[in-house]
Amino acid sequence: MRLLSLAVQRAGLLQSCGSRRHFWGWLNAVFNKVDHERIKAVGPDRAAAEWLLRCGAKVRFQGFERWHHDYNGLPTGPLGRYKIQGIDATESCIMYRGFDHLDGLKYVEDIKLNKCICIEDACLERLSSIQNLQESVYMMEVISCGNVTDKGVIALHKLRNLEYLFLSDLPGIKDKETTVGRLKTALPRLDVVVDLD
Template sequence: MLSRPLSVLRILRADVIQRSFWGWLNAVFNKVDYDRIKAVGPDRAASEWLLRCGASVRYKGFDKWQKDYNHLPTGPMDNFKIEAIDATESCIMFKGFDYLDHLEHVEEIKFQKCIYIQDECLERLSRIENLQKSLQWLEIISCGNVTDCGIRSLCHLKNLRHLFLSDLPGIEEKESTLQVLQKVLPTCELKVDLE
Protein backbone atom coordinates (compact mmCIF):
# COMPACT_ATOMS: atom_id res chain seq x y z
CA MET A 1 0.00 0.00 0.00
CA LEU A 2 1.35 3.39 -0.95
CA SER A 3 1.70 6.04 1.63
CA ARG A 4 -0.35 9.13 0.99
CA PRO A 5 2.62 11.46 0.24
CA LEU A 6 4.03 9.00 -2.29
CA SER A 7 0.71 8.65 -4.14
CA VAL A 8 0.36 12.44 -4.26
CA LEU A 9 3.85 12.68 -5.76
CA ARG A 10 2.96 10.17 -8.46
CA ILE A 11 -0.19 12.10 -9.34
CA LEU A 12 1.79 15.35 -9.51
CA ARG A 13 4.46 13.71 -11.65
CA ALA A 14 1.81 12.39 -14.07
CA ASP A 15 0.31 15.89 -14.26
CA VAL A 16 3.70 17.42 -15.10
CA ILE A 17 4.31 14.80 -17.81
CA GLN A 18 0.87 15.40 -19.28
CA ARG A 19 1.36 19.18 -19.36
CA SER A 20 4.79 18.73 -20.96
CA PHE A 21 3.28 16.51 -23.64
CA TRP A 22 0.50 18.99 -24.47
CA GLY A 23 2.98 21.88 -24.51
CA TRP A 24 5.16 19.96 -26.95
CA LEU A 25 2.18 19.05 -29.16
CA ASN A 26 0.93 22.66 -29.19
CA ALA A 27 4.41 23.84 -30.21
CA VAL A 28 4.28 21.36 -33.11
CA PHE A 29 0.87 22.73 -34.17
CA ASN A 30 2.35 26.25 -34.20
CA LYS A 31 5.43 25.46 -36.29
CA VAL A 32 5.36 27.61 -39.41
CA ASP A 33 5.54 25.81 -42.76
CA TYR A 34 6.83 28.47 -45.17
CA ASP A 35 6.61 26.10 -48.13
CA ARG A 36 2.93 25.58 -47.39
CA ILE A 37 2.36 29.36 -47.32
CA LYS A 38 3.95 29.64 -50.78
CA ALA A 39 2.02 26.65 -52.12
CA VAL A 40 -1.51 27.56 -50.98
CA GLY A 41 -1.29 31.26 -50.15
CA PRO A 42 -1.23 33.10 -46.83
CA ASP A 43 -4.96 32.96 -46.08
CA ARG A 44 -5.30 29.22 -46.62
CA ALA A 45 -2.11 28.44 -44.69
CA ALA A 46 -3.17 30.74 -41.82
CA SER A 47 -6.63 29.11 -41.80
CA GLU A 48 -5.04 25.69 -41.49
CA TRP A 49 -2.81 26.86 -38.63
CA LEU A 50 -5.62 28.58 -36.75
CA LEU A 51 -8.08 25.71 -37.05
CA ARG A 52 -5.41 23.14 -36.19
CA CYS A 53 -4.85 25.11 -32.97
CA GLY A 54 -8.55 25.29 -32.11
CA ALA A 55 -9.39 28.80 -33.35
CA SER A 56 -12.12 29.79 -35.84
CA VAL A 57 -12.00 32.06 -38.88
CA ARG A 58 -14.57 33.97 -40.88
CA TYR A 59 -13.90 34.82 -44.50
CA LYS A 60 -14.63 38.12 -46.20
CA GLY A 61 -18.13 38.06 -47.67
CA PHE A 62 -19.27 35.12 -45.50
CA ASP A 63 -21.32 35.17 -42.29
CA LYS A 64 -20.52 31.64 -41.13
CA TRP A 65 -17.49 30.88 -38.97
CA GLN A 66 -15.18 28.15 -40.19
CA LYS A 67 -14.42 25.88 -37.22
CA ASP A 68 -13.67 22.48 -38.69
CA TYR A 69 -10.22 21.86 -40.15
CA ASN A 70 -11.58 18.91 -42.13
CA HIS A 71 -14.16 21.10 -43.89
CA LEU A 72 -11.99 23.97 -45.05
CA PRO A 73 -13.44 25.39 -48.26
CA THR A 74 -11.93 24.39 -51.57
CA GLY A 75 -11.77 26.30 -54.81
CA PRO A 76 -9.91 29.40 -55.92
CA MET A 77 -7.82 30.70 -53.03
CA ASP A 78 -8.73 34.31 -53.83
CA ASN A 79 -12.32 33.59 -52.76
CA PHE A 80 -11.39 32.98 -49.12
CA LYS A 81 -9.67 35.90 -47.40
CA ILE A 82 -9.63 35.85 -43.61
CA GLU A 83 -11.63 38.76 -42.20
CA ALA A 84 -12.02 37.67 -38.56
CA ILE A 85 -10.23 35.37 -36.12
CA ASP A 86 -11.72 33.98 -32.92
CA ALA A 87 -8.90 32.34 -30.97
CA THR A 88 -11.01 31.55 -27.89
CA GLU A 89 -9.38 28.75 -25.87
CA SER A 90 -7.01 27.98 -28.73
CA CYS A 91 -3.37 26.94 -28.40
CA ILE A 92 -1.98 29.57 -30.77
CA MET A 93 1.37 30.89 -29.64
CA PHE A 94 4.08 33.32 -30.71
CA LYS A 95 5.84 30.65 -32.73
CA GLY A 96 2.99 30.60 -35.28
CA PHE A 97 2.46 34.34 -35.69
CA ASP A 98 4.44 34.38 -38.95
CA TYR A 99 1.26 32.97 -40.51
CA LEU A 100 -0.33 36.40 -39.96
CA ASP A 101 2.31 38.39 -41.84
CA HIS A 102 0.66 38.49 -45.26
CA LEU A 103 -3.02 38.59 -44.30
CA GLU A 104 -4.49 41.78 -45.76
CA HIS A 105 -8.17 41.66 -44.79
CA VAL A 106 -8.24 40.85 -41.06
CA GLU A 107 -10.54 43.34 -39.33
CA GLU A 108 -11.34 41.46 -36.09
CA ILE A 109 -9.36 39.33 -33.65
CA LYS A 110 -10.51 37.86 -30.37
CA PHE A 111 -8.11 36.33 -27.84
CA GLN A 112 -10.06 34.77 -24.98
CA LYS A 113 -8.66 32.28 -22.50
CA CYS A 114 -5.55 31.80 -24.62
CA ILE A 115 -2.93 30.44 -22.25
CA TYR A 116 -0.06 31.00 -24.69
CA ILE A 117 -0.86 34.62 -25.57
CA GLN A 118 1.67 36.86 -23.87
CA ASP A 119 3.24 40.29 -24.34
CA GLU A 120 5.57 39.00 -27.04
CA CYS A 121 2.53 37.93 -29.10
CA LEU A 122 0.82 41.30 -28.83
CA GLU A 123 4.04 43.12 -29.69
CA ARG A 124 4.48 40.91 -32.75
CA LEU A 125 0.84 41.39 -33.77
CA SER A 126 1.07 45.17 -33.52
CA ARG A 127 4.13 45.29 -35.79
CA ILE A 128 2.58 43.40 -38.71
CA GLU A 129 2.14 46.08 -41.39
CA ASN A 130 -0.96 44.56 -42.96
CA LEU A 131 -2.69 44.33 -39.58
CA GLN A 132 -1.74 47.90 -38.78
CA LYS A 133 -3.82 48.87 -41.81
CA SER A 134 -6.74 46.44 -41.55
CA LEU A 135 -7.34 45.54 -37.88
CA GLN A 136 -10.26 47.48 -36.39
CA TRP A 137 -11.63 45.27 -33.59
CA LEU A 138 -9.55 43.54 -30.92
CA GLU A 139 -10.64 41.73 -27.76
CA ILE A 140 -8.25 40.38 -25.14
CA ILE A 141 -10.07 38.51 -22.38
CA SER A 142 -8.78 36.22 -19.62
CA CYS A 143 -5.26 35.91 -21.00
CA GLY A 144 -3.22 35.61 -17.80
CA ASN A 145 0.22 36.15 -19.37
CA VAL A 146 -0.56 39.61 -20.77
CA THR A 147 0.89 42.57 -18.86
CA ASP A 148 0.89 46.35 -19.24
CA CYS A 149 3.83 46.10 -21.64
CA GLY A 150 1.85 43.95 -24.10
CA ILE A 151 -1.22 46.19 -23.95
CA ARG A 152 0.87 49.33 -24.48
CA SER A 153 2.44 47.77 -27.57
CA LEU A 154 -0.98 47.91 -29.26
CA CYS A 155 -0.31 51.60 -29.91
CA HIS A 156 0.98 50.66 -33.37
CA LEU A 157 -2.50 49.52 -34.46
CA LYS A 158 -3.54 53.00 -35.60
CA ASN A 159 -6.75 51.88 -37.35
CA LEU A 160 -8.11 50.14 -34.27
CA ARG A 161 -11.70 51.34 -33.63
CA HIS A 162 -12.68 49.03 -30.77
CA LEU A 163 -10.52 47.51 -28.03
CA PHE A 164 -12.04 45.41 -25.25
CA LEU A 165 -9.86 44.33 -22.32
CA SER A 166 -11.20 42.11 -19.55
CA ASP A 167 -9.93 39.86 -16.78
CA LEU A 168 -6.21 40.46 -17.31
CA PRO A 169 -4.55 39.86 -13.93
CA GLY A 170 -1.12 40.80 -15.31
CA ILE A 171 -2.20 44.43 -15.74
CA GLU A 172 -0.78 46.29 -12.74
CA GLU A 173 -0.74 49.90 -13.97
CA LYS A 174 -4.29 50.10 -15.32
CA GLU A 175 -4.71 53.89 -15.30
CA SER A 176 -1.39 54.80 -16.91
CA THR A 177 -1.66 51.99 -19.49
CA LEU A 178 -5.13 53.18 -20.51
CA GLN A 179 -3.95 56.79 -20.69
CA VAL A 180 -1.19 55.79 -23.09
CA LEU A 181 -3.71 53.97 -25.32
CA GLN A 182 -6.21 56.84 -25.26
CA LYS A 183 -3.50 59.33 -26.19
CA VAL A 184 -2.12 57.41 -29.19
CA LEU A 185 -5.44 55.86 -30.32
CA PRO A 186 -7.90 58.76 -29.88
CA THR A 187 -10.52 57.32 -32.26
CA CYS A 188 -10.50 53.88 -30.63
CA GLU A 189 -13.39 52.99 -28.31
CA LEU A 190 -11.84 51.43 -25.19
CA LYS A 191 -13.99 49.08 -23.13
CA VAL A 192 -12.26 47.89 -20.03
CA ASP A 193 -13.22 45.48 -17.26
CA LEU A 194 -10.01 44.90 -15.33
CA GLU A 195 -11.33 44.80 -11.76
Protein backbone atom coordinates in the same frame (compact mmCIF):
# COMPACT_ATOMS: atom_id res chain seq x y z
CA MET B 1 5.07 1.87 5.94
CA ARG B 2 1.61 2.77 4.73
CA LEU B 3 2.52 6.46 4.80
CA LEU B 4 5.58 5.76 2.65
CA SER B 5 3.41 3.85 0.17
CA LEU B 6 0.97 6.79 -0.10
CA ALA B 7 3.87 9.19 -0.66
CA VAL B 8 5.25 7.00 -3.44
CA GLN B 9 1.81 6.76 -5.08
CA ARG B 10 1.34 10.51 -4.85
CA ALA B 11 4.77 11.16 -6.34
CA GLY B 12 3.86 8.84 -9.24
CA LEU B 13 0.57 10.69 -9.76
CA LEU B 14 2.33 14.07 -9.79
CA GLN B 15 4.91 12.74 -12.22
CA SER B 16 2.10 11.47 -14.42
CA CYS B 17 0.36 14.88 -14.36
CA GLY B 18 3.65 16.60 -15.17
CA SER B 19 4.16 14.27 -18.14
CA ARG B 20 0.66 14.98 -19.35
CA ARG B 21 1.25 18.72 -19.07
CA HIS B 22 4.56 18.34 -20.92
CA PHE B 23 2.82 16.33 -23.65
CA TRP B 24 0.18 19.02 -24.24
CA GLY B 25 2.83 21.73 -24.29
CA TRP B 26 4.76 19.76 -26.90
CA LEU B 27 1.61 19.16 -28.97
CA ASN B 28 0.69 22.86 -28.84
CA ALA B 29 4.19 23.73 -30.05
CA VAL B 30 3.79 21.28 -32.95
CA PHE B 31 0.41 22.78 -33.89
CA ASN B 32 1.97 26.27 -33.92
CA LYS B 33 5.00 25.39 -36.04
CA VAL B 34 5.23 27.57 -39.13
CA ASP B 35 5.64 25.72 -42.43
CA HIS B 36 6.89 28.33 -44.89
CA GLU B 37 6.67 25.88 -47.77
CA ARG B 38 2.96 25.37 -47.03
CA ILE B 39 2.43 29.14 -47.00
CA LYS B 40 4.07 29.41 -50.43
CA ALA B 41 2.04 26.49 -51.77
CA VAL B 42 -1.47 27.53 -50.63
CA GLY B 43 -1.12 31.23 -49.83
CA PRO B 44 -1.08 33.10 -46.52
CA ASP B 45 -4.83 33.09 -45.84
CA ARG B 46 -5.29 29.35 -46.35
CA ALA B 47 -2.14 28.51 -44.35
CA ALA B 48 -3.19 30.86 -41.52
CA ALA B 49 -6.71 29.37 -41.48
CA GLU B 50 -5.25 25.88 -41.23
CA TRP B 51 -3.00 26.98 -38.35
CA LEU B 52 -5.82 28.70 -36.47
CA LEU B 53 -8.29 25.82 -36.83
CA ARG B 54 -5.63 23.26 -35.95
CA CYS B 55 -5.13 25.19 -32.69
CA GLY B 56 -8.86 25.36 -31.90
CA ALA B 57 -9.63 28.88 -33.15
CA LYS B 58 -12.28 29.96 -35.67
CA VAL B 59 -12.03 32.12 -38.79
CA ARG B 60 -14.50 34.11 -40.84
CA PHE B 61 -13.74 34.73 -44.48
CA GLN B 62 -14.46 37.96 -46.34
CA GLY B 63 -17.99 37.93 -47.75
CA PHE B 64 -19.24 35.22 -45.34
CA GLU B 65 -21.20 35.52 -42.10
CA ARG B 66 -20.43 31.99 -40.92
CA TRP B 67 -17.44 31.19 -38.73
CA HIS B 68 -15.39 28.16 -39.76
CA HIS B 69 -14.17 25.93 -36.95
CA ASP B 70 -13.81 22.54 -38.67
CA TYR B 71 -10.37 22.01 -40.18
CA ASN B 72 -11.75 19.44 -42.60
CA GLY B 73 -14.58 21.79 -43.59
CA LEU B 74 -12.39 24.62 -44.86
CA PRO B 75 -13.68 25.84 -48.22
CA THR B 76 -11.83 24.77 -51.32
CA GLY B 77 -11.44 26.56 -54.58
CA PRO B 78 -8.92 28.68 -56.42
CA LEU B 79 -5.91 29.71 -54.34
CA GLY B 80 -6.33 33.17 -52.90
CA ARG B 81 -10.13 33.17 -53.18
CA TYR B 82 -10.83 33.09 -49.42
CA LYS B 83 -9.43 35.96 -47.36
CA ILE B 84 -9.56 35.90 -43.54
CA GLN B 85 -11.60 38.80 -42.19
CA GLY B 86 -12.14 37.69 -38.59
CA ILE B 87 -10.21 35.58 -36.07
CA ASP B 88 -11.84 34.19 -32.92
CA ALA B 89 -9.13 32.46 -30.91
CA THR B 90 -11.33 31.77 -27.87
CA GLU B 91 -9.86 28.95 -25.75
CA SER B 92 -7.37 28.10 -28.50
CA CYS B 93 -3.73 27.11 -28.09
CA ILE B 94 -2.27 29.70 -30.47
CA MET B 95 1.12 30.88 -29.25
CA TYR B 96 3.93 33.21 -30.24
CA ARG B 97 5.76 30.68 -32.39
CA GLY B 98 2.76 30.49 -34.76
CA PHE B 99 2.27 34.23 -35.25
CA ASP B 100 4.41 34.26 -38.41
CA HIS B 101 1.31 32.79 -40.07
CA LEU B 102 -0.28 36.25 -39.80
CA ASP B 103 2.38 37.99 -41.91
CA GLY B 104 0.61 37.86 -45.27
CA LEU B 105 -2.93 38.58 -44.09
CA LYS B 106 -4.33 41.83 -45.50
CA TYR B 107 -8.05 41.76 -44.68
CA VAL B 108 -8.29 40.89 -40.96
CA GLU B 109 -10.65 43.38 -39.32
CA ASP B 110 -11.42 41.84 -35.94
CA ILE B 111 -9.49 39.61 -33.54
CA LYS B 112 -10.78 37.98 -30.35
CA LEU B 113 -8.31 36.59 -27.84
CA ASN B 114 -10.43 35.08 -25.08
CA LYS B 115 -9.14 32.59 -22.50
CA CYS B 116 -5.98 31.91 -24.49
CA ILE B 117 -3.52 30.48 -21.98
CA CYS B 118 -0.55 30.79 -24.35
CA ILE B 119 -1.10 34.44 -25.28
CA GLU B 120 1.47 36.76 -23.72
CA ASP B 121 2.92 40.22 -24.29
CA ALA B 122 5.26 38.97 -27.02
CA CYS B 123 2.20 37.79 -29.01
CA LEU B 124 0.53 41.20 -28.89
CA GLU B 125 3.83 42.89 -29.76
CA ARG B 126 4.32 40.54 -32.73
CA LEU B 127 0.73 40.99 -33.92
CA SER B 128 1.09 44.79 -33.69
CA SER B 129 4.32 44.78 -35.68
CA ILE B 130 2.75 43.13 -38.75
CA GLN B 131 2.34 45.93 -41.27
CA ASN B 132 -0.79 44.58 -42.97
CA LEU B 133 -2.57 44.15 -39.63
CA GLN B 134 -1.59 47.68 -38.62
CA GLU B 135 -3.73 48.86 -41.52
CA SER B 136 -6.66 46.41 -41.38
CA VAL B 137 -7.54 45.57 -37.75
CA TYR B 138 -10.18 47.87 -36.27
CA MET B 139 -11.79 45.71 -33.56
CA MET B 140 -10.08 43.65 -30.88
CA GLU B 141 -10.92 41.86 -27.63
CA VAL B 142 -8.43 40.58 -25.06
CA ILE B 143 -10.21 38.70 -22.29
CA SER B 144 -8.95 36.35 -19.56
CA CYS B 145 -5.42 36.04 -20.94
CA GLY B 146 -3.46 35.79 -17.69
CA ASN B 147 -0.02 36.36 -19.21
CA VAL B 148 -0.88 39.73 -20.78
CA THR B 149 0.45 42.81 -18.97
CA ASP B 150 0.39 46.58 -19.55
CA LYS B 151 3.38 46.20 -21.91
CA GLY B 152 1.48 43.94 -24.31
CA VAL B 153 -1.65 46.10 -24.33
CA ILE B 154 0.35 49.28 -24.93
CA ALA B 155 1.95 47.60 -27.98
CA LEU B 156 -1.49 47.61 -29.63
CA HIS B 157 -1.05 51.34 -30.32
CA LYS B 158 0.71 50.30 -33.55
CA LEU B 159 -2.63 49.08 -34.95
CA ARG B 160 -3.31 52.46 -36.54
CA ASN B 161 -6.93 51.77 -37.52
CA LEU B 162 -7.98 50.21 -34.22
CA GLU B 163 -11.32 51.77 -33.28
CA TYR B 164 -12.63 49.42 -30.59
CA LEU B 165 -10.70 47.53 -27.88
CA PHE B 166 -12.36 45.49 -25.13
CA LEU B 167 -10.17 44.46 -22.19
CA SER B 168 -11.47 42.23 -19.40
CA ASP B 169 -10.15 39.93 -16.66
CA LEU B 170 -6.47 40.68 -17.22
CA PRO B 171 -4.74 40.36 -13.83
CA GLY B 172 -1.38 41.31 -15.38
CA ILE B 173 -2.63 44.86 -16.01
CA LYS B 174 -1.30 46.85 -13.05
CA ASP B 175 -1.76 50.46 -14.16
CA LYS B 176 -5.05 50.61 -16.06
CA GLU B 177 -5.30 54.42 -16.26
CA THR B 178 -1.78 54.94 -17.64
CA THR B 179 -2.11 52.06 -20.12
CA VAL B 180 -5.46 53.26 -21.46
CA GLY B 181 -4.18 56.85 -21.53
CA ARG B 182 -1.19 55.89 -23.65
CA LEU B 183 -3.43 54.02 -26.09
CA LYS B 184 -5.86 56.94 -26.35
CA THR B 185 -3.02 59.40 -26.93
CA ALA B 186 -1.62 57.28 -29.77
CA LEU B 187 -5.07 56.43 -31.21
CA PRO B 188 -7.51 59.32 -30.54
CA ARG B 189 -10.42 57.56 -32.32
CA LEU B 190 -10.03 54.43 -30.18
CA ASP B 191 -12.95 53.43 -27.96
CA VAL B 192 -11.45 51.40 -25.09
CA VAL B 193 -13.87 49.45 -22.90
CA VAL B 194 -12.17 48.18 -19.77
CA ASP B 195 -13.60 45.70 -17.27
CA LEU B 196 -10.58 44.80 -15.14
CA ASP B 197 -12.08 45.02 -11.63
